[in-house]
Amino acid sequence: MEIKTTLLPESQRKCSTIKDAESLPFGKLRSDHMLLIDYAKGVWKDARIVPYGSLSIMPGAVALHYGQSIFEGAKAFMHEDGELYAFRLEENAKRLNVSANQLCMPEIPVDVQVEGMMKLLDVERKWCPMQPESSLYVRPFMIGTEDALGMAPSSTYTFCVLLSPSGAYYSGGFKHAVRLLVTERYHRAVSGGTGSAKCCGNYGQAFQAARFSKKYDASQVLYLDASNQYIEEVGSMNHFHITKDKTVVIPEFTDSILRSITSLSVMELLPSLGYKVRQERVKITEFLDGIRSGEIIEAGGFGTAAVVTPVSEYIFENGDILTVGDGGIGENTRKIYEAYTAIQTGKAADKLGWLQKV
Numbered sequence: 001m002e003i004k005t006t007l008l009p010e011s012q013r014k015c016s017t018i019k020d021a022e023s024l025p026f027g028k029l030r031s032d033h034m035l036l037i038d039y040a041k042g043v044w045k046d047a048r049i050v051p052y053g054s055l056s057i058m059p060g061a062v063a064l065h066y067g068q069s070i071f072e073g074a075k076a077f078m079h080e081d082g083e084l085y086a087f088r089l090e091e092n093a094k095r096l097n098v099s100a101n102q103l104c105m106p107e108i109p110v111d112v113q114v115e116g117m118m119k120l121l122d123v124e125r126k127w128c129p130m131q132p133e134s135s136l137y138v139r140p141f142m143i144g145t146e147d148a149l150g151m152a153p154s155s156t157y158t159f160c161v162l163l164s165p166s167g168a169y170y171s172g173g174f175k176h177a178v179r180l181l182v183t184e185r186y187h188r189a190v191s192g193g194t195g196s197a198k199c200c201g202n203y204g205q206a207f208q209a210a211r212f213s214k215k216y217d218a219s220q221v222l223y224l225d226a227s228n229q230y231i232e233e234v235g236s237m238n239h240f241h242i243t244k245d246k247t248v249v250i251p252e253f254t255d256s257i258l259r260s261i262t263s264l265s266v267m268e269l270l271p272s273l274g275y276k277v278r279q280e281r282v283k284i285t286e287f288l289d290g291i292r293s294g295e296i297i298e299a300g301g302f303g304t305a306a307v308v309t310p311v312s313e314y315i316f317e318n319g320d321i322l323t324v325g326d327g328g329i330g331e332n333t334r335k336i337y338e339a340y341t342a343i344q345t346g347k348a349a350d351k352l353g354w355l356q357k358v
């Protein structure tokens with residue numbers, strides 16, 4: 001698809017602002033341009049890169065009332081050779097289409113999405129930060145734009161990609177492990193719902209659980225399934241644990257868990273690092289007993305923004321606290337984090353073919 005490009009004159013671009021930023025926030029800054037593609041009458045058309053700015057949609061747009069709104073999250077990294085590399089954009093594009101199907105939205109061809117993201121990254125390459133743990137975060141999304149209040153899928157859509165030069169998702173980055181509140185009070189998703197889609201409703205409804213977790217000085221909630229028996233995931237990452245025989249266990253992807261590209265990637269990488277890997281339904285009681293007995297030595301989360309995030313403590317509503325290992329960052333979690341980010345940042349060979357040069 002032809003992409004029309006209307007760029008700001010050099011003098012109006014702002015990318016010098018990030019060069020001096022010492023610690024970059026996650027997701028707050030924007031680059032100068034965005035990609036837009038519109039859909040009407042069954043056709044994606046009018047692909048364009050334009051200056052970043054407001055979208056004009058009608059107040060009756062379906063996305064605003066009935067949540068026809070899906071998104072993705074990917075990253076690009078500046079390597080020491082001065083080139084920009086995007087990480088597995090094709091996987092994100094495929095998953096956007098999985099979400100689109102679940103929300104009765106139109107698919108957008110994977111090659112159109114990838115070409116659009118690559119072209120935008122090319123235009124904005126100077127925006128990629130170089131600080132440790134930073135990246136040029138890529139946020140594609142699609143919204144239903146028809147001005148119609150009848151409860152039915154929109155007939156028109158906009159696909160947009162914005163870029164955000166970003167630092168670590170959890171403040172402090174990999175230096176700090178996070179604490180998770182285990183609760184039976186809130187559930188992220190149920191079987192038959194949209195938990196495996198990356199749709200906005202899953203995130204808006206999670207704010208109240210996150211707010212509740214702050215009362216316990218936790219970073220987030222560890223969600224259980226609706227029967228309160230099995231571990232599901234965290235609001236922005238899959239969960240994992242590591243047993244003392246060096247097996248990494250990730251809860252099986254059900255229809256209420258997001259199929260994390262980070263989890264899938266780490267699972268591909270783990271055998272070469274000497275780990276076994278297993279996906280299975282994880283009973284919360286057995287998981288907690290495993291920590292108490294020392295059978296489980298480390299735990300954490302996998303996600304694009306979260307990368308590999310260690311968990312130090314599980315907190316309970318009655319005030320109990322269960323510490324994982326010695327409460328620090330375990331050596332296995334560190335090894336996985338380092339191996340994974342070394343590939344992303346070009347410090348180790350990309351043997352699995354994850355990176356695409358922009």
Ligand code: PLP
Nearest residue numbers: 236237238258260261262303304
């Ligand atoms: N689970 C949820 C609910 C998420 O929002 C994310 C982030 O995208 C993940 C897991 C991790 O998925 P990925 O590794 O594809 O970013």
Ligand code: COI
Nearest residue numbers: 073074236303304305306
């Ligand atoms: C990502 O990891 O890219 C996500 O989309 C999670 C988001 C909630 C920050």
